[in-house]
Amino acid sequence: MKILFWLLDPSYEVVHGEPQIKLWGIDGEGRRVLLIDHSFKPYFYVLPDPNLALNELVERIKVLSSEDSPILNVEVVDRRYYGRPVKALRITCKVPASIPVYREKVASVLGVREVLEADIRFYVRYIIDHQMNPCGWHEVEVEEEDVKGYNVEAVYRVLSPPKPIPKYDLPRLRLLAFDIECYNSAGTPKPHKDPVIIISTVTSGGERKQFLAQDHDDGAALKDFIRYVQSYDPDVIAGYNSNGFDWPYLIDRVKNLGLAKLAISREGSEPQRSTYGHISITGRASIDLLNYAEDLVDVKVKTLDNVADYLGVMRKDSRTNIDYVDIAKYWDDAEKRGLLLKYAMEDAVSTYGIAEKVIPFAAQLASITGMPLDQVLAASVGFRVEHHIMRNAFLREELIPNRVERPYSPYRGAIVLKPKPGIHENIAVIDFSAMYPHLMIKYNIGFDSYIREGEGASDYYVAPEVGHRFVKDPRSLYGSMLQKLIEARQHIREAMKGLNPQDPNYLLLDNRQRAIKVLANASYGYLGWVGARFYVKACAEATTAYGRYMIAEANKLALSHGLEVIYSDTDSIFVRYDPEKVNRFIRDVEEKLELEVKIDKLYRVLFFTEAAKKYAGLTNDGLIDVVGFEAVRGDWCALAQEVQTKVLEIILRQKNVHGAVNYVKDVIRRIRRGETPLKELIIWKTLTREFEEYEVEAAHITAAKMLLNAGYKLEVGDKVGYVVVKGKGERLADRVKPYIMAKADEIDYEYYAVKQVVPSALRILKYFGVSEGELVSAGRQATLFDFSRR
DNA sequence: GCCTGAATAGTACCA
DNA sequence: ACTGGTACTATTCAGGCG
Numbered sequence: 001m002k003i004l005f006w007l008l009d010p011s012y013e014v015v016h017g018e019p020q021i022k023l024w025g026i027d028g029e030g031r032r033v034l035l036i037d038h039s040f041k042p043y044f045y046v047l048p049d050p051n052l053a054l055n056e057l058v059e060r061i062k063v064l065s066s067e068d069s070p071i072l073n074v075e076v077v078d079r080r081y082y083g084r085p086v087k088a089l090r091i092t093c094k095v096p097a098s099i100p101v102y103r104e105k106v107a108s109v110l111g112v113r114e115v116l117e118a119d120i121r122f123y124v125r126y127i128i129d130h131q132m133n134p135c136g137w138h139e140v141e142v143e144e145e146d147v148k149g150y151n152v153e154a155v156y157r158v159l160s161p162p163k164p165i166p167k168y169d170l171p172r173l174r175l176l177a178f179d180i181e182c183y184n185s186a187g188t189p190k191p192h193k194d195p196v197i198i199i200s201t202v203t204s205g206g207e208r209k210q211f212l213a214q215d216h217d218d219g220a221a222l223k224d225f226i227r228y229v230q231s232y233d234p235d236v237i238a239g240y241n242s243n244g245f246d247w248p249y250l251i252d253r254v255k256n257l258g259l260a261k262l263a264i265s266r267e268g269s270e271p272q273r274s275t276y277g278h279i280s281i282t283g284r285a286s287i288d289l290l291n292y293a294e295d296l297v298d299v300k301v302k303t304l305d306n307v308a309d310y311l312g313v314m315r316k317d318s319r320t321n322i323d324y325v326d327i328a329k330y331w332d333d334a335e336k337r338g339l340l341l342k343y344a345m346e347d348a349v350s351t352y353g354i355a356e357k358v359i360p361f362a363a364q365l366a367s368i369t370g371m372p373l374d375q376v377l378a379a380s381v382g383f384r385v386e387h388h389i390m391r392n393a394f395l396r397e398e399l400i401p402n403r404v405e406r407p408y409s410p411y412r413g414a415i416v417l418k419p420k421p422g423i424h425e426n427i428a429v430i431d432f433s434a435m436y437p438h439l440m441i442k443y444n445i446g447f448d449s450y451i452r453e454g455e456g457a458s459d460y461y462v463a464p465e466v467g468h469r470f471v472k473d474p475r476s477l478y479g480s481m482l483q484k485l486i487e488a489r490q491h492i493r494e495a496m497k498g499l500n501p502q503d504p505n506y507l508l509l510d511n512r513q514r515a516i517k518v519l520a521n522a523s524y525g526y527l528g529w530v531g532a533r534f535y536v537k538a539c540a541e542a543t544t545a546y547g548r549y550m551i552a553e554a555n556k557l558a559l560s561h562g563l564e565v566i567y568s569d570t571d572s573i574f575v576r577y578d579p580e581k582v583n584r585f586i587r588d589v590e591e592k593l594e595l596e597v598k599i600d601k602l603y604r605v606l607f608f609t610e611a612a613k614k615y616a617g618l619t620n621d622g623l624i625d626v627v628g629f630e631a632v633r634g635d636w637c638a639l640a641q642e643v644q645t646k647v648l649e650i651i652l653r654q655k656n657v658h659g660a661v662n663y664v665k666d667v668i669r670r671i672r673r674g675e676t677p678l679k680e681l682i683i684w685k686t687l688t689r690e691f692e693e694y695e696v697e698a699a700h701i702t703a704a705k706m707l708l709n710a711g712y713k714l715e716v717g718d719k720v721g722y723v724v725v726k727g728k729g730e731r732l733a734d735r736v737k738p739y740i741m742a743k744a745d746e747i748d749y750e751y752y753a754v755k756q757v758v759p760s761a762l763r764i765l766k767y768f769g770v771s772e773g774e775l776v777s778a779g780r781q782a783t784l785f786d787f788s789r790r
Numbered sequence: 791g792c793c794t795g796a797a798t799a800g801t802a803c804c805a
Numbered sequence: 806a807c808t809g810g811t812a813c814t815a816t817t818c819a820g821g822c823g
């Protein structure tokens with residue numbers, strides 16, 4: 001019979017020496033089903049040395065076959081490698097586990113140039129080969145299969161491989177969001193001794209539950225939780241930092257207690273560590289929303305409450321606040337325990353709310369890239385792009401190169417002009433739409449269309465400056481792939497037009513289209529990434545060279561239309577907005593350069609310093625835009641950011657320099673009186689490497705070490721929040737403390753006045769004749785010293 | 791030994 | 806483990822001075 005099937009999670013298993021592809025998902029009637037394909041066999045390719053007797057090589061490989069897990073077949077096939085037709089050998093094995101074994105053996109056979117595609121996971125292979133869409137619908141010919149032990153409503157045997165159909169709506173998914181709290185007697189909880197005291201869950205069925213330890217005995221709670229997951233049977237399980245904390249802790253804890261394993265998957269197994277640092281639960285999609293948060297550039301410190309607040313899920317100021325070091329205290333105090341339970345439930349509710357917003361987006365990303373839902377959020381941009389390419393490569397019978405280590409190799413990028421400093425009125429920002437992708441399409445750039453040095457071709461494009469050549473025909477894989485991405489993005493942007501920008505759904509769609517934009521734009525960077533399978537630097541280099549050519553030509557054209565270019569960066573041009581001239585200019589650019597350009601933004605007032613990549617403007621919609629300045633940098637204290645934002649507001653909206661100066665002086669006086677709340681003074685910086693690797697004593701590193709000594713856990717990528725305190729130390733690094741360990745009366749308010757607020761305000765006000773001395777002197781007696789210093 | 795300016799380290803931003 | 810281009814602060818170090 002034929003059924004409809006929506007793919008949630010692919011996996012595989014070897015049963016009695018037979019590999020089985022398992023496709024977990026939902027059928028057209030909304031039933032949870034498992035499809036098993038018994039017919040798919042693992043394989044890889046060998047690229048022979050050219051001019052070799054292939055039959056002989058086939059024999060040399062066949063003799064390697066061993067009894068217990070044999071090579072099933074070696075056949076000569078026609079494929080492409082970097083676009084060139086090649087003969088390859090396709091080696092089919094009995095079980096996936098023997099692929100790495102034969103890969104090694106075959107590699108040393110005489111006449112073997114390269115072994116390819118031996119590192120593609122078995123279920124990924126299946127999805128690619130059948131062009132299945134994770135989170136998409138398929139038609140599949142099946143019959144009932146009589147097997148037990150799976151938590152699904154039906155198990156089917158696949159009779160012929162699933163066929164994707166163009167239907168991308170989501171079935172009604174069962175979602176379970178969870179969050180755990182652990183007892184932490186001293187710093188970070190340790191699974192060998194500290195119990196899981198609370199597991200909070202929220203489901204799409206509307207149920208909220210908490211599994212509580214009996215004081216310090218969490219055995220029953222853990223068992224109840226496992227039972228509950230199996231009985232609710234969610235399709236998606238969402239946590240926040242669940243890959244980094246909750247799952248590893250639960251697994252370890254269950255093991256330490258000597259309980260039966262954490263059997264929460266649809267086949268009764270425990271969560272497994274998988275690719276991209278994510279933790280997989282067979283038959284379900286386990287997602288860690290922290291992975292999604294990492295893509296939200298607007299949220300600087302990626303705590304659950306910050307992200308929930310940003311997405312409009314739960315307001316930060318309505319949250320129950322418990323410092324995480326105090327959790328044990330709250331648990332042990334009968335009066336306070338209720339508050340802890342409330343806090344824990346709010347975490348789970350926030351997690352649930354974020355998951356609800358993220359899943360539709362992640363599902364789209366999964367179907368575009370071909371990555372399973374549970375992996376797509378965990379994978380970095382480069383791997384998403386790579387997956388996307390691999391799917392397209394299969395269709396063209398293009399062999400997938402191996403991952404190889406290469407040294408870093410930079411190349412020239414884009415052009416950035418120095419801006420004209422000061423205030424400008426009535427400015428239009430004109431930019432090329434998706435410049436790099438369109439250039440790659442236009443000039444047929446791609447790893448398969450690139451003509452190497454010494455190679456000939458009849459008709460080709462030549463990139464300016466660098467001279468790299470690309471055949472005009474046939475169409476490069478990149479060209480067609482990017483075209484599809486751009487069209488998908490246009491659809492979403494259409495849908496957004498009907499919505500109010502304040503609408504949370506608008507925000508979500510905006511994130512979604514930005515994600516596609518990121519994927520499309522990253523496709524260029526991918527080719528210049530030394531870790532890429534399809535790394536071809538010349539492609540990336542040619543793309544930026546074309547980009548430089550285009551923006552330079554456009555800037556010249558602007559001039560010829562009587563438009564003064566005030567600033568330009570990569571693919572954008574800032575000019576005074578004379579509608580007629582601008583429209584003529586745009587038409588001219590589109591005609592001459594054959595690329596789409598559009599007015600991206602209109603500013604009533606726009607301010608530049610001498611610095612590139614920094615400006616602030618009042619848009620025609622009455623909104624203030626701040627780009628690049630301290631106000632949008634996460635490594636300045638909130639007070640300095642707020643002051644700069646207000647200064648910009650006053651300058652742009654009222655043009656009132658005097659008013660701005662008075663405001664700043666007022667703030668400085670307040671700081672000097674010690675009236676600024678400590679939380680406005682926290683400076684956040686990221687740990688970008690291991691402690692030993694730092695060469696100088698940086699402030700955030702000393703603060704981080706203090707946290708470490710106090711029992712906190714810190715990893716690369718974490719943000720450290722510190723404040724500057726009074727002290728004798730010569731260096732700033734000797735006068736900082738993690739903010740959680742600092743008291744208001746030890747703050748070095750003078751530092752904040754002179755090194756945070758004044759510089760951020762002066763960055764702007766300097767251009768209006770305001771001196772450092774004028775601001776610095778606020779709130780203290782002016783001395784000769786003030787005037788003598790600069 | 792102290793002061794100063796230049797070089798380097800470190801981070802986060804823009805496109 | 807997408808790219809290069811850029812601004813900026815703090816630390817470190819070399820060189821001049823007395």
